[in-house]
Structures are given as C-alpha cells and as structure tokens.
Amino acid sequence: MQIANNLSVRNVWGSGLFGVMLLGVSQLALADPRTVVNERVSVSANEKIYLEVMSGEITIKAVDTNTFSVTGKLDEKATGYEFDSKDGFTRFEMTMPRQVNYRWNDKGNAAQLSFEVPVGSSVEFKGVNGNVSVSGIHGSSQIGTVNGEITATDLRNSVQLSSVNGEIKLSGASGRIELSSVNGEIEDTDSRGRISYEVVNGEIKASSSAEEVSVSTVNGDADLKLSGTTQLKLSTVNGEIDAALRDSAAPRISGSSVSGDIELKLDSSISARFELKASAGGSIDNKLSSDKASKAKYGPSRSLQFTLGSGDGSVELTTVSGDIKLEKL
Template identity: 70%
Template sequence: MRTLTKPWRVALAALLLLNISLPAFADSRETVDESRNVAGNEKIYLEVMSGEITIKAVNSNQFKIVGKLDEKATGYTLESADGFTRFEMTMPRQINYRGSEKSNAADLRIEVPIGSSIEFKGVNSDVSLSGITGGSNIGTVNGTISAVELANLVQLSTVNGEINSKDNSGQITLSSVNGKITDVGSSGRLDYSVVNGEIKARTSAEEVTVSTVNGDAKLKMTSTKQLKLSTVNGEIEAELANSVSPRISGSSVSGDIELKLDINVSARFDIKASAGGSIDNKLSDDKASKAKYGPARSLQFTLGSGDGSVELSTVSGDVELDKL
C-alpha cells in the first residue's frame, strides 16, 4: 500500500478544510425563520425590494416566513398586531444591481391564511402566489408575477416583466408595461392593459376590458356578456363563443380590431371608420358605405332580433367581423 508523504498529507488536509469552509463564504445572506399566529382574514403587507418570493395560502391561522435576505439587506422588520401583519426587508437608500449579483438576492417562502388579503411591493422581485381568497394587490417593477387560484379583488402589475395568471376569479386587473400577460381560466370581471406588450387570454369572465398601446392582444372568451376594446398602434383579435346577445364596444387609432362571433349572434351593429380606415364584414352580406365627402366609411345592420349591440370605430385602422 502506498502512503502519502508529509507534504502531500498537508496539502490534502488544507484542501479538505477549504472545501468545508467554502459554503460559509459562498452565501453570506441573513437567514429568516419567523412565524406569528394571525387572524384568518389578516391584512398582510410585504415589501421586498429584490429576490424570489413565494406566497402560499395554507389552511391555518399562521403567518410564516423562511429563507434568506438579499446580500445587501441591512435586516428586516416584522410587526403583527390587531389583524395587521407587516414584513419589510430593509435596504440601503441607494443601490444598483448588476446581472451577476442576482444570485445573492432574497429567496423567501411565505405562508399565509387562505382568507387573508395580501399587498406586496417590490422592485427587482419575482413573485409567485397561490390560493389566496381575501384579495391580492401585487406590484413589482423589474420582475415576473405568477398567480394561481386567487379570488376576490386581484390586482397584478409589473413594468418590465410578465404576468402569468391561471384560474383566478373575482374583479381582476392585470397590467404590464414592456411585458406580456398570459391569462388562462379566469372568471368574473377582467381588465387587461399593456404598453409595448402582448396579451394572450382564454377566459370565461362575464365582463372583459382590454387596452393596448403599441401592443397586441389575442383573446378567446366564452359566455362573456360585455366586452370593451381599445388599441393605439396595436392589434386586437377577439373570439367570443357562447354569447348570443353580447354588448361590445371598441375603438382603435392606427390599429386593427378583428372580432369573431357565434353564427347565431343576435345584435345591432354600428361600425365606423375614418381617415382611411376599412371595414370588412363577413358576418352577413351587408357592405360598408362610403361617405359623400372624405374617406370615412360606415356600416349598420342587424342580426337576429338585435338583442345585443356591437359598436366599433377606427381611425386609420381596420375593423373585421367574422364567424367562429
């Protein structure tokens, strides 16, 4: 059997000691492990400037937060009394992030009662939350929001990021600037808005409002009764199934609206186009008429008994009506 010489034994021991000590140097973030007994309908305020934050509703009257703070954090505050709980990760007043430093951002997992309401504020924060029925108001600047099975009043907003929404219900507002919104399985009342972004949605909400500026929207709706559309320099494609007498209104400026409806739709149609806009009607044999003076066009007709209404207008854009 070969034995190691003394120099080799010393080198091996030093290497082992270095490997043992590496984790301590690799992660200097402060650890958080806190819990509080709270009300089932607790009002919870969270402020985490940067990091990955997961918020999960659980069937217990407890607020719990575990994980690690941002490497640059100076600490945190946690206050809980009289139905209100507040957690804030404290940071230096002026701080700049680089891409290589994101790995040392906060990593926090939070549990809250199912019936609680949540308000979250962040800057470079990615937020995932699920199961909260008391209401959720989530805002971040440079981050992604993922939300599943939220209820009541739901407000999700980001500036430079995406929103992924699934199976949420209630009064829902989703807004993004320079980002994308994806919504699947939502119900209730919905308000989508993007600037320089994109919307993709499949929903059964009764009321839907869509607004885009320099952005596009593709919507597949079922049983929606009221629909409002607005776009500037964008394009909206809307399919509305299982809605015989919807109430639809919309406008575009240098943008296009394509609307597809059930073949048995019953509604009065009033479509207007000006400044070079066009109208393409594939729902019936009715054709748009041109104004006596100027480039304006208009189209009025009725399908079925005219129980619903469709009022669309465009300036320098196109309106297309088609069958599903």
C-alpha cells in the first residue's frame, strides 16, 4: 500500500513538472524576438532625413514640432540599427545580414516602425519588402520600395513615389509629382500642380486638377479624369489611354501610341487646332465635329486636320497600329 502511494506521489510530481516545462517552452515560443526601438531627438524645421528599412510595415507621419522620433520593433533577422543626427541631417537604417533568406509573404516577425518628422522636412525612404504609409510632409518626399504598397496623403512641393511590385495610392498632393510603378497600379486623387505617371504592366487611375500632366504606359492602361489641365502629354505602347478633360478652353495636348489606343474626351466649347495621324492600319474616329479622316493615296495611313473655335490650343496625336478617338464630354 505504501509503495502504491509513493508511486502516485511521484506521478503527480512528474506530471506537474512536465506541465511547468511545457508552459515555459510555450512562453518562450510566444516571446517576440524583435528588438525594440525608441529614439527621439530635436532637429531643424527643414531637416534632411534619410530612412532605410529593408522589410516591414512602415509609417512616416509629419508633426508640427521640430522633432524626429522612431518607435517600434526591428525585423527579427535584423542585426541592429544605425542612427545619427547632426548639422541638419538625420539618418536611420535597419541593418541586415549580407545574405538573408527573406520571402515576401514571410511577414510574421517583420519590422513595425513608426517615424515622426517635422512638416517642413525632406524625407527619403528606401525599402525592399514592405508597405509604407506616409502623410503630411510639406518639404519633399522621395519614397521607394521594391515589393510593397505605398499609401500617401497631403504631400507637397517635390513628391517622388516609386514601386516595382506594388500599388501606389496618393491623395491630396500638390507640387511637382512623379509616380512610377512596374507590375503595379497607380491611384491618384485630388492632385494639383505638375504630375507625371509611368507604369509598365500596370494601370493608372487618376482624378486630378494638375495644370500639367504627363502619362506613359507600356502594356498598361490609364483612366484619367482631369480638370483645368492646360498641358497634357500621352504615350502608350500596347496599352490604352482614356482621358477626359474638363474646364480647359485651350489646352495643349500631344500624344502617341504604338499598338495602343488613345481616347480623348473634351468640352464642346474647346478652341484648338487638331492634327491627327494614323499609320500601319491605325484608325481615326472624330466625334467632336463633322470632319472626317482622309486616306493616303499610297499605304494604309490616315490623317485629319481641323480647327474648333479660334484655334487657341492644339491637339496633336499619332498612332501606329492603334486607334485615336475624339469625343465630346
């Protein structure tokens, strides 16, 4: 009887110890291996700020104080970070091993960092695998990533956003704006100033009141809703551009397509001279007036010239193996 009791006590003690060991192991497994970052420093109102974070979810927000701060956690694969600030220049870089096996969908222990910068600062950010959210910077913004999405609001003066495999979403920007994406989509709303869009294997969706607009697509489409634009440049290869231009009495528009289509919608009160050319089987469809394209005596080319109003503006479009279409809004 005594032996049985001893065995029972040993079993209970052993089970309890095993349970404690399992709890300890599970807590270690759940522990976050990432390094915590918490840095803050006073900087100039127009500080030049350079940020480099290879992977993670990144937020960059402008604030009304002359302070730079970074909080959050590094990627678990990071070896640390470099941070220095002096003489109007601030730099933060998350350091990574020279060779790191990183997959785009491996986000479990990627970096999560939030930056605060002065409103009037100039910010340059570089990333590889991650999403970036940036807002309120009125100095200049140069944001680039390879695999990830860029979401930006209220950026001013000089704005450059680029992604290789990811979307760019911009709203409320003004100034000199450049947006480019490869294998991604660009969405722009309420931009002003001068803006250029460039995509390869992607799409552009824009609603803008920029005075000058430039669009270039390769194997991609563009849908533009423009207001008050005075200068418009269009270029597509194996793509389609659909542009509607309101409230521009005498715009200057030029465009070309190769194996692609350009469709232009204009106010019926427009004053401009039109010169359209199509070759290698291209076509011209004019619904702004009763003027019709004429066919060349030799070869499969067509051309059309006509004037609306006083001819103050100009519309010059050419296509090779594509279509040109003019319509009224």
